[in-house]
Amino acid sequence: MLSEDARRSVEDSIKKYSQKKAAVLSTLHIAQKEKGWISEETIEEIAGILDIPSIEVKEVVSFYTIFNLRDVGKYHIQVCTNLSCSLLGSRHIVNYLEKRLGLGVGKSTEDKRFSLSEVECLGSCGTAPMMQINEDYYENLTEEKIDKILESLGHAQK
Amino acid sequence: MERYLTKNFDVQDSETIKVYLSQGEGYKAVENALKKMTPEQIIDEIKKSGLRGRGGAGFPAGLKWSFMPKDNARPKYICCNADESEPGTFKDRQIIEKDPHQLIEGLIIGAYAMGVNTVYIYIRGEYASQAKILQNAIDEAYDNGYLGKNVLGTDFNIDIYIHRGGGAYICGEETGLMESIEGKKGQPRKKPPFPAGYGVWGYPTTINNLETFSHVSHIINRGADWFKGIGTEKSTGNTLFGVSGHVKRPGVYELPFGVSLKEIIYEHAGGIRNDNELKGVIPGGSSTKILTADMIDVRMDHDSLMQAGSSIGTGAIIVMDHTTCMVRVGCVLSHFYRHETCGQCTQCREGTAWMHQIIARIEKGEGEIEDLDILLDIASNMEGNTICALSDAAAWPVQGLLRYFRDEFEEHIKQKKCPFTDSFLV
Numbered sequence: 011m012l013s014e015d016a017r018r019s020v021e022d023s024i025k026k027y028s029q030k031k032a033a034v035l036s037t038l039h040i041a042q043k044e045k046g047w048i049s050e051e052t053i054e055e056i057a058g059i060l061d062i063p064s065i066e067v068k069e070v071v072s073f074y075t076i077f078n079l080r081d082v083g084k085y086h087i088q089v090c091t092n093l094s095c096s097l098l099g100s101r102h103i104v105n106y107l108e109k110r111l112g113l114g115v116g117k118s119t120e121d122k123r124f125s126l127s128e129v130e131c132l133g134s135c136g137t138a139p140m141m142q143i144n145e146d147y148y149e150n151l152t153e154e155k156i157d158k159i160l161e162s163l164g165h166a167q168k
Numbered sequence: 169m170e171r172y173l174t175k176n177f178d179v180q181d182s183e184t185i186k187v188y189l190s191q192g193e194g195y196k197a198v199e200n201a202l203k204k205m206t207p208e209q210i211i212d213e214i215k216k217s218g219l220r221g222r223g224g225a226g227f228p229a230g231l232k233w234s235f236m237p238k239d240n241a242r243p244k245y246i247c248c249n250a251d252e253s254e255p256g257t258f259k260d261r262q263i264i265e266k267d268p269h270q271l272i273e274g275l276i277i278g279a280y281a282m283g284v285n286t287v288y289i290y291i292r293g294e295y296a297s298q299a300k301i302l303q304n305a306i307d308e309a310y311d312n313g314y315l316g317k318n319v320l321g322t323d324f325n326i327d328i329y330i331h332r333g334g335g336a337y338i339c340g341e342e343t344g345l346m347e348s349i350e351g352k353k354g355q356p357r358k359k360p361p362f363p364a365g366y367g368v369w370g371y372p373t374t375i376n377n378l379e380t381f382s383h384v385s386h387i388i389n390r391g392a393d394w395f396k397g398i399g400t401e402k403s404t405g406n407t408l409f410g411v412s413g414h415v416k417r418p419g420v421y422e423l424p425f426g427v428s429l430k431e432i433i434y435e436h437a438g439g440i441r442n443d444n445e446l447k448g449v450i451p452g453g454s455s456t457k458i459l460t461a462d463m464i465d466v467r468m469d470h471d472s473l474m475q476a477g478s479s480i481g482t483g484a485i486i487v488m489d490h491t492t493c494m495v496r497v498g499c500v501l502s503h504f505y506r507h508e509t510c511g512q513c514t515q516c517r518e519g520t521a522w523m524h525q526i527i528a529r530i531e532k533g534e535g536e537i538e539d540l541d542i543l544l545d546i547a548s549n550m551e552g553n554t555i556c557a558l559s560d561a562a563a564w565p566v567q568g569l570l571r572y573f574r575d576e577f578e579e580h581i582k583q584k585k586c587p588f589t590d591s592f593l594v
């Protein structure tokens with residue numbers, strides 16, 4: 011169930027549109043921010059709030075890549091591997107993260123703290139290579155910088 | 169050369185209305201437009217200025233605005249396109265982060281000119297912190313009477329809402345964007361009908377890129393003739409060039425249309441890293457055809473790039489030095505389009521998958537020489553007869569690479585491996 015606060019934000023979003031259904035993306039963002047991912051139960055709840063069949067919510071969740079359909083780690087690390095980042099070593103960044111976290115792309119650590127994905131261009135091409143962790147951008151990445159970021163997220167040094 | 173879009177970018181707190189108003193011209197354009205100009209006069213001024221869309225296609229903005237029905241019998245909408253998903257492009261984001269009020273002014277003036285009372289800013293979902301900055305700016309504009317009911321005491325009402333996307337390139341296409349606003353999958357619609365007749369929820373709608381709207385207040389403040397005096401005859405004004413890749417100073421540069429690509433790379437962006445040799449440049453975002461090092465005297469405007477066999481696109485310049493393996497470039501780009509096709513049209517769905525498969529195979533050293541003509545066949549099949557332009561956008565980079573770097577593809581096939589040992593990895 012979504013919290014009271016989340017329900018209030020959803021009500022505010024609905025007011026932006028002439029049709030309730032249009033608020034489905036906003037609602038999914040609100041839900042993902044609170045839960046970390048979108049479960050079957052959340053889909054049913056959203057369908058109920060917006061008065062639409064749950065299949066219409068499902069269609070949207072599976073079309074838009076930003077929504078997680080499974081329980082990802084607390085910190086979802088997404089490395090851009092599109093051209094400008096690739097040119098400046100994003101493959102190396104992915105390899106380094108795999109090594110530091112001991113996990114492959116598309117996987118989560120056992121303690122569910124971290125998961126790792128490759129994503130398309132995130133609009134930080136001038137500060138490549140870059141990654142996004144949950145909502146935050148980390149740019150001009152180097153190994154040292156990654157070490158510091160992981161440390162700040164509670165991942166001990168090697 | 170005067171910068172007007174980015175002139176306050178270095179000012180402390182430039183995203184706040186306080187700083188914006190203290191800079192002299194802040195919200196003067198809205199004041200003048202609403203109190204001294206008729207909607208027709210505004211559209212004429214924008215037409216006269218020659219302002220062209222900055223989202224990729226370069227359509228004249230004033231002309232687009234004039235397609236909107238003049239009567240107010242039904243609701244009308246503006247959608248501001250801040251999806252910014254064309255690889256290499258990172259300019260709209262800078263306006264949001266550093267000077268969002270000039271955008272809001274442009275949106276108010278556009279809405280007044282087209283008789284619109286509701287504006288949606290469609291911002292890509294990943295721009296979470298940018299959405300917050302923008303919402304703060306919108307809230308400030310409401311608090312100061314520039315948005316809401318009876319703007320500045322006139323009888324004009326306007327609301328601006330942010331709509332966050334969900335990580336799909338196709339939602340940057342204008343009809344995919346409208347579907348997405350309606351809360352559906354972002355699958356493009358067949359055109360016609362065009363948005364000005366049948367847009368969001370079937371109502372008349374105008375979609376422009378975020379940067380396009382950001383030029384408007386400056387045109388209103390200083391006149392169409394001033395704007396026309398910047399750039400070239402058919403590409404007027406300054407524009408934001410985003411430079412990335414193997415340059416010393418990547419970043420966004422505000423320069424007049426018509427500046428040479430060489431000047432952008434070697435003067436503004438500081439030249440190639442380690443003073444390496446230049447090999448190729450993608451001049452306008454991932455969808456535009458690559459240029460070779462000996463073509464960089466080209467002027468960066470719509471006509472000149474068209475003559476050079478490419479396109480100015482979003483002004484996103486991706487620079488590659490001599491270490492770069494062009495087959496790998498093809499691999500990365502074709503992967504992107506394969507991932508982003510919405511799948512409605514067979515040529516696009518299948519074509520993007522085949523192209524990526526074949527190029528990846530060539531990169532691994534498992535390609536055949538026939539593959540190159542097959543690639544070109546697929547590409548030409550993908551052009552021109554699909555619902556939206558993503559299919560063309562996927563075909564062009566491959567055609568461009570095979571036009572100028574066919575020898576590198578052949579070398580991979582002959583040697584049965586990638587010969588570029590120093591290239592970036594995929």
Ligand SMILES: Cc1cc2nc3c(=O)[nH]c(=O)nc-3n(C[C@H](O)[C@H](O)[C@H](O)COP(=O)(O)O)c2cc1C
Nearest residue numbers: 221222223249251252253340341342376377380557
């Ligand atoms: C696949 C595809 C993706 C697009 N992505 C964007 C985008 O992210 N931002 C944008 O402004 N225009 C994008 N466009 C262009 C829009 O369809 C539309 O032409 C543009 O927003 C109109 O604004 P303008 O005339 O001010 O350029 C895209 C087009 C296609 C075919």
Ligand code: SF4
Nearest residue numbers: 510512513516554556
């Ligand atoms: S061209 Fe491609 S992206 Fe565009 S509608 Fe057809 S399948 Fe979808």
Ligand code: FES
Nearest residue numbers: 090095132134135
């Ligand atoms: S290519 Fe990585 S952010 Fe654009």
